[in-house]
Amino acid sequence: MAQKPSIPRGTRDFSPVEMVRRNYIFDTIRSVFQRYGYQPIETPAMENIETLMGKYGEEGDRLIFKITPRGDRLLDILDEISAIWDKKENLPDLINKKMMASGEALRYDLTVPFARYVVQHQSEITFPFKRYQIQPVWRADKPQKGRYREFYQCDADVIGSDSLLNEIELTQMIDEVFGKLGVSVTIKINNRKILSGIAEVIGEKDRIVDITVAIDKLDKIGEEKVMEELLAKGVSKPAVDKLKPLFRLQGTNQEKLNSIANLLSGSETGLKGINELEYVFSALSHISHFTSHISLDITLARGLNYYTGAIFEVKANDVQIGSICGGGRYDDLTGIFGLPNVSGVGISFGIDRIFDVMTELNLFDKIDYTSQTTKLLFAHFGEKERDFCIPLAAKARAAGINTEIYPDVVKKISKQFDYANKKQIPYVAVVGSDEMQSGVLGLKNMGTGEQKKMKIEEIIHLLK
Amino acid sequence: MAQKPSIPRGTRDFSPVEMVRRNYIFDTIRSVFQRYGYQPIETPAMENIETLMGKYGEEGDRLIFKITPRGDRLLDILDEISAIWDKKENLPDLINKKMMASGEALRYDLTVPFARYVVQHQSEITFPFKRYQIQPVWRADKPQKGRYREFYQCDADVIGSDSLLNEIELTQMIDEVFGKLGVSVTIKINNRKILSGIAEVIGEKDRIVDITVAIDKLDKIGEEKVMEELLAKGVSKPAVDKLKPLFRLQGTNQEKLNSIANLLSGSETGLKGINELEYVFSALSHISHFTSHISLDITLARGLNYYTGAIFEVKANDVQIGSICGGGRYDDLTGIFGLPNVSGVGISFGIDRIFDVMTELNLFDKIDYTSQTTKLLFAHFGEKERDFCIPLAAKARAAGINTEIYPDVVKKISKQFDYANKKQIPYVAVVGSDEMQSGVLGLKNMGTGEQKKMKIEEIIHLLK
Numbered sequence: 040m041a042q043k044p045s046i047p048r049g050t051r052d053f054s055p056v057e058m059v060r061r062n063y064i065f066d067t068i069r070s071v072f073q074r075y076g077y078q079p080i081e082t083p084a085m086e087n088i089e090t091l092m093g094k095y096g097e098e099g100d101r102l103i104f105k106i107t108p109r110g111d112r113l114l115d116i117l118d119e120i121s122a123i124w125d126k127k128e129n130l131p132d133l134i135n136k137k138m139m140a141s142g143e144a145l146r147y148d149l150t151v152p153f154a155r156y157v158v159q160h161q162s163e164i165t166f167p168f169k170r171y172q173i174q175p176v177w178r179a180d181k182p183q184k185g186r187y188r189e190f191y192q193c194d195a196d197v198i199g200s201d202s203l204l205n206e207i208e209l210t211q212m213i214d215e216v217f218g219k220l221g222v223s224v225t226i227k228i229n230n231r232k233i234l235s236g237i238a239e240v241i242g243e244k245d246r247i248v249d250i251t252v253a254i255d256k257l258d259k260i261g262e263e264k265v266m267e268e269l270l271a272k273g274v275s276k277p278a279v280d281k282l283k284p285l286f287r288l289q290g291t292n293q294e295k296l297n298s299i300a301n302l303l304s305g306s307e308t309g310l311k312g313i314n315e316l317e318y319v320f321s322a323l324s325h326i327s328h329f330t331s332h333i334s335l336d337i338t339l340a341r342g343l344n345y346y347t348g349a350i351f352e353v354k355a356n357d358v359q360i361g362s363i364c365g366g367g368r369y370d371d372l373t374g375i376f377g378l379p380n381v382s383g384v385g386i387s388f389g390i391d392r393i394f395d396v397m398t399e400l401n402l403f404d405k406i407d408y409t410s411q412t413t414k415l416l417f418a419h420f421g422e423k424e425r426d427f428c429i430p431l432a433a434k435a436r437a438a439g440i441n442t443e444i445y446p447d448v449v450k451k452i453s454k455q456f457d458y459a460n461k462k463q464i465p466y467v468a469v470v471g472s473d474e475m476q477s478g479v480l481g482l483k484n485m486g487t488g489e490q491k492k493m494k495i496e497e498i499i500h501l502l503k
Numbered sequence: 504m505a506q507k508p509s510i511p512r513g514t515r516d517f518s519p520v521e522m523v524r525r526n527y528i529f530d531t532i533r534s535v536f537q538r539y540g541y542q543p544i545e546t547p548a549m550e551n552i553e554t555l556m557g558k559y560g561e562e563g564d565r566l567i568f569k570i571t572p573r574g575d576r577l578l579d580i581l582d583e584i585s586a587i588w589d590k591k592e593n594l595p596d597l598i599n600k601k602m603m604a605s606g607e608a609l610r611y612d613l614t615v616p617f618a619r620y621v622v623q624h625q626s627e628i629t630f631p632f633k634r635y636q637i638q639p640v641w642r643a644d645k646p647q648k649g650r651y652r653e654f655y656q657c658d659a660d661v662i663g664s665d666s667l668l669n670e671i672e673l674t675q676m677i678d679e680v681f682g683k684l685g686v687s688v689t690i691k692i693n694n695r696k697i698l699s700g701i702a703e704v705i706g707e708k709d710r711i712v713d714i715t716v717a718i719d720k721l722d723k724i725g726e727e728k729v730m731e732e733l734l735a736k737g738v739s740k741p742a743v744d745k746l747k748p749l750f751r752l753q754g755t756n757q758e759k760l761n762s763i764a765n766l767l768s769g770s771e772t773g774l775k776g777i778n779e780l781e782y783v784f785s786a787l788s789h790i791s792h793f794t795s796h797i798s799l800d801i802t803l804a805r806g807l808n809y810y811t812g813a814i815f816e817v818k819a820n821d822v823q824i825g826s827i828c829g830g831g832r833y834d835d836l837t838g839i840f841g842l843p844n845v846s847g848v849g850i851s852f853g854i855d856r857i858f859d860v861m862t863e864l865n866l867f868d869k870i871d872y873t874s875q876t877t878k879l880l881f882a883h884f885g886e887k888e889r890d891f892c893i894p895l896a897a898k899a900r901a902a903g904i905n906t907e908i909y910p911d912v913v914k915k916i917s918k919q920f921d922y923a924n925k926k927q928i929p930y931v932a933v934v935g936s937d938e939m940q941s942g943v944l945g946l947k948n949m950g951t952g953e954q955k956k957m958k959i960e961e962i963i964h965l966l967k
Binding site for chain 1: 507508509510511514515516517518519522523526537538539540542543544545546547548549550551554568569570571573577581584585594598599602603607609619620622623624627629631633634639641643652653661664665666668669671672675679786789790791792840841874875876877880889890893894897900901903905906907908910911912922925926
């Protein structure tokens with residue numbers, strides 16, 4: 040019986056058209072990463088369970104895909120389980136727990152494997168280590184629109200350098216990627232030290248998480264509701280009142296920074312955060328072809344428990360969608376694996392959302408993909424004519440032109456034109472017995488419909 | 504407690520140096536695939552277990568990595584198991600069987616997912632469908648030298664065309680890939696129809712597998728032992744004697760074909776196989792820049808149960824190692840998923856072995872990687888000098904030069920040169936206060952040690 044083929048929930052096949060477009064995005068990002076000296080690494084799809092567990096919170100642990108133990112190891116586990124189960128414990132829980140306790144699991148993100156890589160290979164690595172990594176990750180999340188169980192991450196990080204030059208260059212890289220892709224963006228920047236300073240000056244140093252979570256909702260629920268939430272969480276009325284000016288920041292980034300500096304004059308940490316941002320903004324203002332809008336956004340707090348300095352988030356200006364890139368500075372990524380006090384900063388591009396943005400803006404239609412796809416098809420009227428094309432196609436290919444010969448001998452030439460249309464091949468060279476004799480082929484431009492008589496050398500000259 | 508980091512047995516991390524070299528191979532293969540009109544697809548890492556099971560033989564089924572069921576599904580399975588186990592069945596076997604019966608498993612090769620893809624998306628596909636696919640696969644094999652549990656496959660197949668032009672072009676592609684990589688190869692070609700013909704004329708039509716398995720060992724164990732094996736398997740003495748001339752084929756491919764044609768004159772299938780090969784050899788002989796050695800090898804039988812026409816295998820001429828590429832024609836890849844009678848032919852490159860061959864031949868040392876790696880490093884004597892470099896680096900990058908600024912302010916310039924050496928950056932521009940004033944930088948060629956005074960525009964002109 041034939042099986043009706045399907046794929047697991049939350050996973051995707053990528054068709055040639057999708058692949059060519061995705062590759063265009065990947066290639067663009069990769070070329071920018073390389074332009075700034077970031078080097079590629081790859082880590083295995085499977086990590087040891089111990090490497091991953093406990094790194095993503097309780098919810099994350101649950102969403103990690105585990106590999107089923109096999110052979111002797113499975114038997115050992117099951118033997119142990121059957122021994123214990125005699126003692127009337129709950130069997131499902133027990134099996135679950137035992138099977139998840141060791142073995143392998145699928146990569147959940149690229150950050151933890153990167154940290155593991157740095158510690159494991161520290162003696163071979165040249166620090167500061169600028170690495171990029173473009174690989175799929177797997178999460179057993181409930182699939183829904185725009186959320187998949189397998190998706191690519193696309194990360195660049197530098198580790199072992201606390202220089203702000205890295206923040207500057209990462210911002211340039213974001214600008215360059217979206218500039219090349221034709222997506223107009225706003226790069227929002229914040230600094231964790233400013234958030235710490237705010238908590239400090241309102242006398243609620245230990246409540247930074249509550250405060251930030253509340254402030255983060257400003258765009259969605261408005262000033263009044265945010266203040267209510269803060270009061271409900273037990274932040275004092277005078278403290279909340281002190282925050283008010285932050286909700287009403289106006290003007291340029293520098294003007295905003297001035298206002299905040301005023302508020303944070305009592306916090307060394309807060310002022311350090313302001314200095315850092317001023318330095319970054321100033322450097323970026325001297326780069327002539329920088330085109331993205333940069334916006335200081337003190338409500339920005341992504342991954343707060345994690346970031347210690349700069350925080351980045353990128354929004355598309357012309358499409359309503361979540362952030363399409365994000366990142367920040369962290370101080371102790373590798374400590375958990377035994378290499379403490381290594382500072383790093385990185386960004387991550389959201390390839391699926393970027394794909395959706397470019398689709399909505401019709402950007403893919405404007406791209407010339409013929410370095411990836413076929414530019415010239417030889418169509419023919421029979422076997423002899425087809426074989427006549429073999430050395431001609433070899434010449435075109437040697438000249439760097441992606442070329443096909445329609446492989447089958449078919450009666451209708453229209454079927455071959457159909458093939459060209461469906462594969463969006465822009466030029467078709469037609470070969471019949473006359474063309475074989477004269478060496479002059481009929482070249483059809485599939486876009487304009489125009490047809491010309493040309494020798495193979497002329498065709499190559501035209502299409503090269 | 505810090506964990507001592509490690510990765511699962513049989514898996515690998517790829518360092519920047521390895522990645523750049525592997526990417527060079529992948530990019531070369533990909534560009535050739537595209538040159539011949541093959542289009543990329545990707546399929547999910549996870550397939551439904553039913554899609555994979557039973558497709559790779561009993562041994563293959565055992566080596567498929569399965570994903571542990573989770574949540575409600577796991578509980579259902581375990582509930583069912585505990586109910587059954589009360590009846591005193593063997594618990595470990597039972598759990599194993601139940602957990603493996605449904606759910607997801609990791610891709611074991613690219614061929615079965617491709618077949619599944621073609622059937623599932625048949626209405627969207629333009630046939631003949633020329634697709635390539637470069638993705639990792641996973642096998643729970645015992646790891647050993649050169650055998651990994653995660654490795655990339657690199658396949659090109661055309662499906663829905665029985666034209667021999669595809670065999671010709673795939674052979675050209677093999678030649679072109681190894682030509683570009685600088686690896687001298689012999690492309691061995693055989694045809695399953697010739698093997699069928701041999702079995703037929705010696706009156707042992709049904710023993711083709713035994714006969715081929717024995718003949719396949721000719722290189723390793725010699726003529727005498729092969730004949731012993733055939734007799735032991737019950738092939739008659741007269742039949743074995745008839746095979747003798749096959750072991751002593753001499754001369755050019757055409758001369759060999761003539762000898763075989765003589766032997767196979769009674770087999771229609773056998774003669775068809777000979778005709779097919781003659782056609783392919785003849786077409787290839789008319790391609791001027793074809794450089795690989797083509798060798799008819801009637802002992803070649805890879806994946807016999809699978810191939811129905813041409814069989815390919817590629818060996819490196821200057822390195823002792825197994826085959827570095829292989830493939831062939833098959834007739835019914837998609838039947839199992841409900842789309843019968845679709846003929847296809849494909850090849851697969853063995854990236855790990857190609858990597859080893861190129862390493863042994865020192866080919867990687869001769870490649871210029873600076874399109875992937877950094878070409879220019881700005882070294883500096885302090886923070887002001889570093890910041891002075893930011894717009895200069897922006898200019899170099901805008902001109903397409905991969906450029907870094909050493910991010911940290913360090914007292915020793917030698918540390919920055921060290922960094923350049925370790926990352927194999929060929930040029931370092933040094934910026935001190937004099938250089939800031941004059942705009943004339945010291946550019947050091949790290950290969951020759953030569954140092955020159957140059958303006959940024961001159962540096963860009965030199966390195967572009």
